[in-house]
Amino acid sequence: MKKFLMICLVALVAVSAFAGGSKEQAAAEGEFAKIKIGFIFLHDPASSTYDNNFYQAALQTQKALGLSDSQVIFKWNVEEGAPCYETACDMADAGCNIVFADSFGHETYMIQAAREYPNVQFCHATGTKSRTEGVPNFHNAFASIYEGRFLAGIAAGMKINEMIAAGKFTADKAKIGYIGAYPYAEVISGFTSFFLGARYVCPTATMEVTYTNSWFDIAKEKTGAETLINDGCIFISQHADSEGAPKACEEKGVPNVAYNVSTINLGPNTALISSKINWAPYYEMIIKAVAKGETFATDWCGTVDTGSVELTELNEKIAAKGTKEALQQAMADLKSGKLHVFDTKAFTVGGKHLTEYLADVIDKGDFQPETNVIVNGVFIESGEQFRSAPYFDMLIDGVKKYE
Amino acid sequence: MIYISRRTDAPLKKAVAIKAFAILLSLVVCALVLFVMTRLNPLDIYIAMFKGSLSTQRKFWALLQNTAILLCISLAVTPAFKMKFWNLGAEGQVLIGALVSATFMFYIQDSWPSWLLILVMLVASVAAGLIWAGIPGYFKARFGTNETLFTLMMNYVAIQLVKFCIAVWVPNGSSVMGVLNRQTQCGWIPSLFGQKYLINILIVALLTVLMYIYLKYSKQGYEISVVGESEKTARYIGINVKKVILRTACISGAIGGLAGFLLCAGTGHTVSATLAGGNGFTAVLVSWLAKFNPFGMILTSLLIVFLQKGSGEIAQAFRLSDNISDVTTGIILFFIIGSEFFINYKIHLRRK
Numbered sequence: 001m002k003k004f005l006m007i008c009l010v011a012l013v014a015v016s017a018f019a020g021g022s023k024e025q026a027a028a029e030g031e032f033a034k035i036k037i038g039f040i041f042l043h044d045p046a047s048s049t050y051d052n053n054f055y056q057a058a059l060q061t062q063k064a065l066g067l068s069d070s071q072v073i074f075k076w077n078v079e080e081g082a083p084c085y086e087t088a089c090d091m092a093d094a095g096c097n098i099v100f101a102d103s104f105g106h107e108t109y110m111i112q113a114a115r116e117y118p119n120v121q122f123c124h125a126t127g128t129k130s131r132t133e134g135v136p137n138f139h140n141a142f143a144s145i146y147e148g149r150f151l152a153g154i155a156a157g158m159k160i161n162e163m164i165a166a167g168k169f170t171a172d173k174a175k176i177g178y179i180g181a182y183p184y185a186e187v188i189s190g191f192t193s194f195f196l197g198a199r200y201v202c203p204t205a206t207m208e209v210t211y212t213n214s215w216f217d218i219a220k221e222k223t224g225a226e227t228l229i230n231d232g233c234i235f236i237s238q239h240a241d242s243e244g245a246p247k248a249c250e251e252k253g254v255p256n257v258a259y260n261v262s263t264i265n266l267g268p269n270t271a272l273i274s275s276k277i278n279w280a281p282y283y284e285m286i287i288k289a290v291a292k293g294e295t296f297a298t299d300w301c302g303t304v305d306t307g308s309v310e311l312t313e314l315n316e317k318i319a320a321k322g323t324k325e326a327l328q329q330a331m332a333d334l335k336s337g338k339l340h341v342f343d344t345k346a347f348t349v350g351g352k353h354l355t356e357y358l359a360d361v362i363d364k365g366d367f368q369p370e371t372n373v374i375v376n377g378v379f380i381e382s383g384e385q386f387r388s389a390p391y392f393d394m395l396i397d398g399v400k401k402y403e
Numbered sequence: 404m405i406y407i408s409r410r411t412d413a414p415l416k417k418a419v420a421i422k423a424f425a426i427l428l429s430l431v432v433c434a435l436v437l438f439v440m441t442r443l444n445p446l447d448i449y450i451a452m453f454k455g456s457l458s459t460q461r462k463f464w465a466l467l468q469n470t471a472i473l474l475c476i477s478l479a480v481t482p483a484f485k486m487k488f489w490n491l492g493a494e495g496q497v498l499i500g501a502l503v504s505a506t507f508m509f510y511i512q513d514s515w516p517s518w519l520l521i522l523v524m525l526v527a528s529v530a531a532g533l534i535w536a537g538i539p540g541y542f543k544a545r546f547g548t549n550e551t552l553f554t555l556m557m558n559y560v561a562i563q564l565v566k567f568c569i570a571v572w573v574p575n576g577s578s579v580m581g582v583l584n585r586q587t588q589c590g591w592i593p594s595l596f597g598q599k600y601l602i603n604i605l606i607v608a609l610l611t612v613l614m615y616i617y618l619k620y621s622k623q624g625y626e627i628s629v630v631g632e633s634e635k636t637a638r639y640i641g642i643n644v645k646k647v648i649l650r651t652a653c654i655s656g657a658i659g660g661l662a663g664f665l666l667c668a669g670t671g672h673t674v675s676a677t678l679a680g681g682n683g684f685t686a687v688l689v690s691w692l693a694k695f696n697p698f699g700m701i702l703t704s705l706l707i708v709f710l711q712k713g714s715g716e717i718a719q720a721f722r723l724s725d726n727i728s729d730v731t732t733g734i735i736l737f738f739i740i741g742s743e744f745f746i747n748y749k750i751h752l753r754r755k
Contacts, residue, residue: 111582
């Protein structure tokens with residue numbers, strides 16, 4: 001017995017010695033030497049494209065600013081509950097001057113931690129409460145992803161036009177299918193802008209939407225896509241985080257647009273393009289501000305201009321001719337203000353053009369709409385003016401729910 | 404060559420030695436596995452593991468708090484398991500307790516004084532947990548239904564109820580409740596000596612002592628062990644088996660409801676479908692490893708929470724996936740459970 005114990009101990013020591021001392025990372029020098037930023041993720045980036053998008057941007061920012069591994073720490077699979085609060089506080093204890101959380105449900109826990117650590121900046125993606133909560137070191141951030149979806153919609157519309165011209169179906173059969181996660185503003189705003197983009201180039205397009213009631217469910221997203229295809233949809237897009245829908249489309253040979261990641265490797269013959277939010281500009285902005293000791297926006301909204309809203313690589317093999325040029329033109333028009341995604345002339349709700357719409361922009365927790373967000377004939381979706389998180393939640397004419 | 408015989412008389416010293424040896428061995432195996440898979444120095448990994456729960460005061464308190472919650476749920480399942488009533492519904496009993504607490508916080512907000520709200524939440528949560536386990540308990544006592552499936556199914560009912568309530572309360576469809584009463588802190592268990600989890604910990608500590616006394620010295624505790632050993636014997640000596648089953652199931656559920664109350668009022672101040680986080684099942688392991696001894700359960704629950712926290716820290720410190728730390732936790736538990744075999748059985752080598 002004792003002999004065996006000795007052998008085990010020796011083995012343990014030997015392995016430790018063999019593995020060598022830990023590699024000390026040289027601390028970054030210069031302006032960012034004092035920065036330490038902690039990232040809280042809802043899921044594991046290996047399985048969730050949503051979290052992976054934040055993670056990749058963090059790695060990119062770390063590289064761009066020359067931060068060491070010990071200056072950028074990650075915590076994965078942090079639940080939207082007390083564990084989020086504990087993790088945020090732990091990160092502040094560990095010397096982080098910025099803590100960032102990526103999921104909507106983390107918000108109130110980040111606020112709770114922000115109250116306790118007034119000298120640490122707590123930043124939260126997709127949230128709605130920074131303007132009303134009165135906690136100066138708590139920040140919200142999002143991006144005008146509706147612009148990206150609109151552009152992806154244009155690529156989709158052009159592909160549909162090409163298919164009509166090729167005689168695959170008639171113009172009145174141009175029905176798009178959309179797999180959404182939950183029936184709330186972020187998703188509704190997303191598919192509406194995508195649809196408006198498609199209709200911008202293909203006026204006869206209609207759309208059918210189905211919800212999976214989950215952010216990540218490979219099987220449901222796959223069957224959702226199949227159901228819509230069987231129901232006559234000739235193009236598919238999605239706002240959910242798995243590869244279920246693109247895979248189903250590749251099997252059925254139906255062109256599609258995805259979100260957050262390029263899916264060309266999954267569907268070389270059907271994946272057209274994806275829109276995505278690039279979080280790196282935001283990360284850089286907050287790190288630079290904190291390094292200089294400056295304050296930064298309580299509620300920040302990235303745009304095409306800031307580089308926060310992007311399109312992934314266009315699949316030239318299947319894209320309609322001239323797509324690239326059309327996207328460049330539309331992007332320039334969006335930047336210059338010549339083109340507005342939610343121009344009230346471009347859509348109707350219940351047969352009428354909107355002149356006024358009250359949205360629940362000020363999040364007092366009452367879910368009561370109070371702010372008119374239509375200014376000069378344009379529905380002002382997420383931005384610095386009202387709020388970064390989306391609030392367009394109407395079903396416009398031409399879109400219907402799949403029953 | 405080899406034959407195995409059962410023994411029941413392993414002296415405590417020997418049992419402890421076997422356990423300690425098993426833990427040491429598991430660490431060696433973990434070290435090898437980690438080294439092969441990640442090329443990191445195992446010693447660094449073990450240091451990180453300790454840092455996970457001991458490097459700051461906050462982490463230490465979080466360790467105690469999580470241990471207290473796991474211990475509370477383990478105390479909940481213990482009387483039922485001792486009676487061989489397989490209560491796999493602790494998850495649901497905890498959830499329903501938390502849901503009831505959250506319901507009060509959501510509707511009352513700050514219109515009652517905080518102490519009154521806390522008291523009402525406590526009573527209501529305990530009652531809810533009691534009912535949740537009492538239903539399968541009644542069916543078992545009255546009709547002899549299978550409590551394993553029944554309690555398990557009750558979990559799903561509780562989960563769906565929580566989801567339903569959140570969907571009604573949070574109409575934006577995000578299905579996340581968020582912190583309740585975060586400005587007024589009404590209905591939050593207050594801090595004691597500046598430690599917000601101290602009251603939770605003290606309640607569970609008191610409960611541990613009470614459970615030990617109840618199981619070991621009370622008449623009801625005795626009835627539980629007799630019914631657990633043999634229902635026929637129990638009936639023969641005049642124990643009302645049905646009553647004992649129902650009563651014990653209710654006690655089990657009530658403590659589960661209390662854990663739910665502690666999670667809602669004393670920890671996260673919210674409710675979600677994943678609030679219990681699998682602790683309802685881990686508790687079975689905790690209880691069994693300690694052979695249903697409440698004081699032993701302090702150690703086993705502490706060990707499991709320590710491993711969980713350490714694993715999380717390892718993943719964070721070395722930018723590994725959480726999965727690798729699940730592997731190490733699995734290896735360590737495997738060895739600890741495996742060591743039971745060597746305590747309960749003796750291996751003889753027959754020499755020629």
